[in-house]
Amino acid sequence: MKPARVTATSASDGERDPRRWTALVVLCCASFMVILDSQIVIVGMPAMQSALALDPSAAQWILTANLLTFGGLLLLGGRSADLLGRRRIFMAGLIGFLVTSVISGFAWNAEVIITARAVHGVSSALMVPSALSILMRTFEEGAERNKAIAAWSAVGGIGATTAMLVGGWLTSNFGWESVFLVNVPVVLVLLLVSPMVLRESRDHGRRRTFDLAGALTSTAALVALVYAISEAPVVGWLSVQTTGLLALVVVLGVVFVGIEARSSAPLVPLRTLRMRTVATGNLLMVFVAMMVFSLSFLSSLYGQQVLGYSAIEYGLLGSIMPVMAIVGAYIGQAVVTRRGFRPAAVPGVVMLGVACAMLIMINVRGNYVGDLLFPFVIFGLGLGIAHTTASIVALTGVTESESGLASGLVHAAFQVGGGFGIAIVSTVAVSFSTGPDQPSELTNGFQAGFVACVVFAVVALACAVALPGRRTAVSVPDDEVRPAPVAGP
Structure with missing residues (x-):
């Protein structure tokens, strides 16, 4: 069988592309913007709730609606990126991001926002x-891709911290609308620059046919899961x-697995999920x-x-934590490159x-x-190392035609894991805060929550121990199963 053809040059050619690092900046800016947006809305929520006369339920749905669809x-x-074109879908997302940010900034009632x-x-x-799929296509698997993924991982902490630092200032000086409208100039620049530095690619080896049944069942399952765990501490x-x-x-x-096993063009080929790197990398990402x-x-x-x-x-x-995460991310990619997955994770x-x-x-007089x-210093370092390593592992050995799917899996694992974590520790903290909301009782609950974190x-x-040790790169056509990494005992 012939390997899948793509419209862009291969990743190895991308290594010689002088625009690859500029492309990385564009992709990281997009990731930064998504994370900044998700966190800054939380900071601006009290002002938003007051200005729009939102009841607590409606205010919560501003966050929940975004979480469910994302x-x-x-x-x-x-x-969709694999089948229709990675740059095309990326830019479609940018346009949607721009339009919805403007509408949110000028929203006049709860229904609109x-x-x-x-x-x-x-x-x-x-x-x-x-965006992550384009990164995989731009950088060849190995040292350079590991550095690129480290940069991508580090951006997350920077975005979350920036949101906390500037969100209150923006809301106080320019109103709650500014937490949405701050996205507009950034998106406009990215829309202008992206066609210049990002190469288009898609999987030509398969029909441009969507597995509609698989898409519906997987989306319904994820939405139900996210909603269940986000509401569990309340109900x-x-x-x-x-x-x-x-x-x-x-x-x-169960229905989804049955559909994918029988589909001629599955949304998620089951052989991808059976790969040791994909399975262990995503599982580690959930618990991280x-x-x-x-x-x-x-x-x-x-x-x-x-x-x-x-x-x-x-x-x-708290900004010391993401700063240390940046350091940890580059330590992690260096250890992965030189020694393998397990010694880093x-x-x-x-x-x-x-x-x-x-x-x-922690104590009430702390x-x-x-x-x-x-x-925070220790956690930041560990976060940078573990998150970067999990990302690299989950994307290693994936055929180029399925890079978009693998990228979606990594982010889904992170979102679902985060939702589970908060739901569990919220329940534990409330259960051990047996009295009124006094500092001592709150502290008891937080201590119990950190015990749950140790269990995680x-x-x-x-x-991490189940991860492969070192991997041996294997070059195979896109329509063949890539062997699992060669691992130590």
């Missing part, structure tokens, strides 16, 4: 996996709603995300509700677990230097 459509967005945020999630689901894990939705997820998952979201959530509440810092003060003090996960264990010791600073770390460590 998390639910990631696989479909990634596969909730709808705009839901469509905004669709745009993000198109843009994010296609209860054993409620009819939560158990019913989780049962629906299981049924849809559970720790990242959970620790960020708990430490933010502790810093503001117990230690008394404002959101801006906490954002500034295991120390990274251990550092995450140690930081979570240290935070169990302070930033004595209780948070050192754990133990499971993540098992995933």
Whole structure:
């Protein structure tokens, strides 16, 4: 069989392309913008709720609507990039991002802004996996791609911290509308530059036919899963709603596997999921995300509700964590390049677990230097190493024709893992805060939440140990199964 043909040059040619690092900047800017947007909306929510006279339920749906469409459509967005053109889908996502940001900034009631945020999630689901897929096509598997993925991973922490630092300032000085409109000039620049530096590519080896049944079942399953875990702390894990939705997820998952096994053009080829790198890399990503979201959530509440810092003060003090994550990301890619997956992932996960264990010791009379600073430094380093390693592993050995799908899987794993983490630690924290919302009772709950984070770390460590050691690159046609990496015992 002949290898799949693409419209762009291969990744190895991309290594010699002088525009590849400029392309990386464009892709990282897009990722930065998505993360900044998701976090800055949270900062501007109180002002938004007051100005639009939103009740708490409507305000929550501004976040939930975006989360559901983004998390639910990631696989479909990634596969669309493979079939229709990665740059084309990326730019379609940018245009949608621009339009929905403008509409959100000028929204006059709850219905408009909730709808705009839901469509905004669709745009993000198109843009994010296609951007990472372009990165994979631009950089050949190996040292340069590892560095590019490290940069991509580091951008996440920078975006989240920037949102906390500038969100309050923008809202105070320019109104809640500015948290949406700040995206507009950035998107316009990206739309102008992208055609100049990003090469188009898509999978010509398969028919441009969508697996509609697979797309519907996978999207419905992801939406049901995200909604179930986001609402579980409120309605209860054993409620009819939560158990019913989780049962629906299981049924849809079984149906999806059956559809994919029989489809001539599956949305998610099952052979891809059977690859050791894809399976272990994404599983590790789930538990890394559970720790990242959970620790960020708990430490933010502790810093503001117990230690008394404002959101801006906490954002500034907490910025040490993403700074260290940048350092960790480049350490991680260097270790992966020189020694392999497992030697990078295991120390990274251990550092995450140690930081979570240290935070169990927080107390009501604590302070930033004595209780948070050192754990933040350790956690940041571990986060950079573990997240970068999980990303590299999950994308290693994937055929170029399925790079968009693999990128969608990585982001779906991160979103689902983060949702699970927050849902679990929220439930644990509330269960152990048995009294009124006094600092001492809140602290008891946060301590219990960090214990749960340590449990996540133990499971993540098992995933890290299961990773391949070193991999031997194998060049195969796109329509053949690429062998799993050669691993140590």
